Amino acid sequence: MSQSRFNALDNIQNRSPYDIEPLDPPSHVISSFYGCNVFNEKAMRKYLNEESYLKVKAAIQSGSKLSRGVAETVATAMKKWAQDKGASHYAHWFQPLTGRTAEKHDSFFTLDMKGNAIEEFKGDALAQQEPDGSSFPGGGLRTTFEARGYTAWDPSSPAFILEVGDGMTLCIPTIFVTYSGESLDYKLPLLKSQSYLEAAAIPICKWFDKKVSKVGVTLGWEQEYFLVDEALFNARPDLMMCGRTLIGKTAPKGQQLDDHYFGSIPERVYSYMRDLETECHKLGIPVRTRHNEVGPGQYELAPMFEDVNVAVDHNQLLMDLMERVAVRHKLKVLLHEKPFSGVNGSGKHNNWSMSTNTGVNLLSPGSDPGKNLRFLSFFVNTIMAVYSNADLLRATVASFSNDHRLGANEAPPAIVSVFIGDKMTNVLNAIEKGKASKADVKDILNLLSKIPDLEKDNTDRNRTSPFAFTGNKFEVRMVGSNQNCAQPMTVLNMLMGQQLLNFENDVTAVMKKNKKGSRDTAILKVLKAYIKKSKAIRFEGDGYSEEWKKEAKKRGLSNNLNTPAALEAYVSEDSKKLYADSGVLTEVELEAHYDVMLENYILNMDIESQTLQELCLNYVIPAGVAYQTRLAQNMAAMKTAGIPAKECAMQKELILRISKAMNSMNDLGKKMTKERHTAHKAKSAAACAKAFCNKVKPLMDKIRVHADDIEMLVDDQDWQLPKYREMMFLK
Numbered sequence: 001m002s003q004s005r006f007n008a009l010d011n012i013q014n015r016s017p018y019d020i021e022p023l024d025p026p027s028h029v030i031s032s033f034y035g036c037n038v039f040n041e042k043a044m045r046k047y048l049n050e051e052s053y054l055k056v057k058a059a060i061q062s063g064s065k066l067s068r069g070v071a072e073t074v075a076t077a078m079k080k081w082a083q084d085k086g087a088s089h090y091a092h093w094f095q096p097l098t099g100r101t102a103e104k105h106d107s108f109f110t111l112d113m114k115g116n117a118i119e120e121f122k123g124d125a126l127a128q129q130e131p132d133g134s135s136f137p138g139g140g141l142r143t144t145f146e147a148r149g150y151t152a153w154d155p156s157s158p159a160f161i162l163e164v165g166d167g168m169t170l171c172i173p174t175i176f177v178t179y180s181g182e183s184l185d186y187k188l189p190l191l192k193s194q195s196y197l198e199a200a201a202i203p204i205c206k207w208f209d210k211k212v213s214k215v216g217v218t219l220g221w222e223q224e225y226f227l228v229d230e231a232l233f234n235a236r237p238d239l240m241m242c243g244r245t246l247i248g249k250t251a252p253k254g255q256q257l258d259d260h261y262f263g264s265i266p267e268r269v270y271s272y273m274r275d276l277e278t279e280c281h282k283l284g285i286p287v288r289t290r291h292n293e294v295g296p297g298q299y300e301l302a303p304m305f306e307d308v309n310v311a312v313d314h315n316q317l318l319m320d321l322m323e324r325v326a327v328r329h330k331l332k333v334l335l336h337e338k339p340f341s342g343v344n345g346s347g348k349h350n351n352w353s354m355s356t357n358t359g360v361n362l363l364s365p366g367s368d369p370g371k372n373l374r375f376l377s378f379f380v381n382t383i384m385a386v387y388s389n390a391d392l393l394r395a396t397v398a399s400f401s402n403d404h405r406l407g408a409n410e411a412p413p414a415i416v417s418v419f420i421g422d423k424m425t426n427v428l429n430a431i432e433k434g435k436a437s438k439a440d441v442k443d444i445l446n447l448l449s450k451i452p453d454l455e456k457d458n459t460d461r462n463r464t465s466p467f468a469f470t471g472n473k474f475e476v477r478m479v480g481s482n483q484n485c486a487q488p489m490t491v492l493n494m495l496m497g498q499q500l501l502n503f504e505n506d507v508t509a510v511m512k513k514n515k516k517g518s519r520d521t522a523i524l525k526v527l528k529a530y531i532k533k534s535k536a537i538r539f540e541g542d543g544y545s546e547e548w549k550k551e552a553k554k555r556g557l558s559n560n561l562n563t564p565a566a567l568e569a570y571v572s573e574d575s576k577k578l579y580a581d582s583g584v585l586t587e588v589e590l591e592a593h594y595d596v597m598l599e600n601y602i603l604n605m606d607i608e609s610q611t612l613q614e615l616c617l618n619y620v621i622p623a624g625v626a627y628q629t630r631l632a633q634n635m636a637a638m639k640t641a642g643i644p645a646k647e648c649a650m651q652k653e654l655i656l657r658i659s660k661a662m663n664s665m666n667d668l669g670k671k672m673t674k675e676r677h678t679a680h681k682a683k684s685a686a687a688c689a690k691a692f693c694n695k696v697k698p699l700m701d702k703i704r705v706h707a708d709d710i711e712m713l714v715d716d717q718d719w720q721l722p723k724y725r726e727m728m729f730l731k
Helices: 004-013 041-047 050-062 068-084 123-127 187-208 230-234 237-242 267-282 308-328 369-388 390-395 422-432 442-449 486-513 519-533 546-554 563-571 573-582 587-640 645-680 685-713 724-729
Strands: 089-094 102-107 109-111 117-119 149-153 160-164 167-178 215-229 287-292 298-303 331-334 348-356 467-469 474-476
Touching: 004 215, 004 230, 004 724, 041 050, 041 068, 050 068, 068 089, 068 123, 068 167, 089 149, 102 167, 123 149, 167 187, 187 215, 187 308, 187 348, 187 369, 187 486, 187 573, 215 230, 215 308, 215 486, 215 724, 230 237, 230 331, 237 587, 267 287, 267 298, 267 308, 267 331, 308 331, 308 486, 348 486, 369 390, 369 422, 369 486, 369 519, 390 486, 390 563, 390 573, 422 519, 486 519, 486 573, 563 573, 563 587, 563 685, 573 587, 587 645, 587 685, 645 685
Parallel strands: 089 167
Antiparallel strands: 089 102, 109 117, 149 167, 160 167, 215 298, 215 331, 215 348, 287 298, 348 474, 467 474
């Protein structure tokens, strides 16, 4: 490893773009191969009989259960389709509380009663499997000796073929639960939250259109990431172990010239992007956008909007694909929210909206002014929903890695606020002031009809807003690049479902009180009250400013700067009641999920602190000592040559500066080790997490200052870790 940095730099000089294998048959038209590895409607029509096809479609559209008989038919069809594609194995693909995906592969091959080799895939194997429930994070729901857990088929998300090298595996999206039925994953709570929101939204929609029978949630995520050459990655133990650089002097040039953003894409990166997009399209992931992001070496891709459950599955699958595809391009994907200090981190903006079976986006005014009251109802209730439990929404994006990004003057602050733009602010202000309170509700509708269609993006973008209205959707900008989108989407669905139930009750109460009043008038009266009540959460200014922090405090808004503080919202009485009332998680499940999040924070902080200590002992201090030795030898040679001591002042100063930095770093390292051990002795996971956050992490930051100072002082030839200028700019 002593020459790993320089070997890596030599390797990069010989890199060339990877030759992407052509499709079979060759095609540059995406529509000709899009979804070819998905058991989609086209495949179902081909491999299923009409009756089974209709039952599966009904299950997808309505959420109805499939009988084991239909499951048997579907399993046979899936096996035939998968084998025609070259698959020899199948796997239940699920999303445990690790944050990534998991899969257990089984072969179609088996032996019959006579010992004959056959290929088999039964309905029971499609519907349910049994992975080990104790080896995944469970927050105490399962103990080591209670291993049984179940995965159950989710028909609403299509099965797909996963290609790994020459191998093909049929993957079946599933939920993951304990033997007793408690949730051990992110998918089941998301599905429950969808149903809860839909049940609450349909009655409101029927006020405006009796034909509405279904309300779905849509999600469009934007995935940011960094790319580094694999040789440089392998020469950085901190990137390998932690996904981010724990030390590293920032390069003189970073992103200050804004020359990387939307700039020309490097050839190797362009080849990677094309390859990745092809793999995505084969799996039905509708990615459309690619570009350079703000930070050097940072990029983004984004898809079209999809049903939230499918969109979450696709994003989880994408993160796996990104890493697999990068291997053949000799690149490494960094999904950590802050892999490099001093440049922008990476987020995953979640664009959330609701739509009906009649084709209406409930967060778009549309072209008919007569229906704007419907838009206004869902628009104001979304703001009210966030206002009602902003702390819980903040908790969904809390993680050890996202802590480095939120509130760092590059991403939304930790204070949750809602941005809606000048025009919608004017509309809500007019309603709040009661300018049309004495007139018919149509006056307000006419007011709304005078503004441009929001689908034309008449709202500006506020990159400092955690929750921003962008014309026909709300954008949750807080989500970290490495996170599962399901958590914030689940909570947002729950908050909205609860709020719509409250809205229905409030409107009904007003109508009962004013028996002669119309429903439209009652709706407007309730919305006016909501606008006044939720006004504190609306903010149109600079979320980075110190003034906003002071103003937010006056408004009673929380500013939970770190994960241990933010996660407490999960176990508040309001949150427990919300989860219980919605049926998304029981109190036992919620406590378990909370414990898993704390454990994840503790384990990652522990790994980071130990890795930092090894870096200092194995790389930083040896480099400092080696350079000091050469300086001392130089001083001795100059003295032998009769050169006055005052001429060695620079060498002496450097030796002393390096010694001071190394001694300080060593002392801080010992203190960090002591605090780490003390943290693990805490009486609870919450106390342990707070100790890591408040005691260990500050010491890590101080150690980094000294390590970076040594990097700046020593001879470049003595520094064995790849530098920022190399990792961010060499491709």
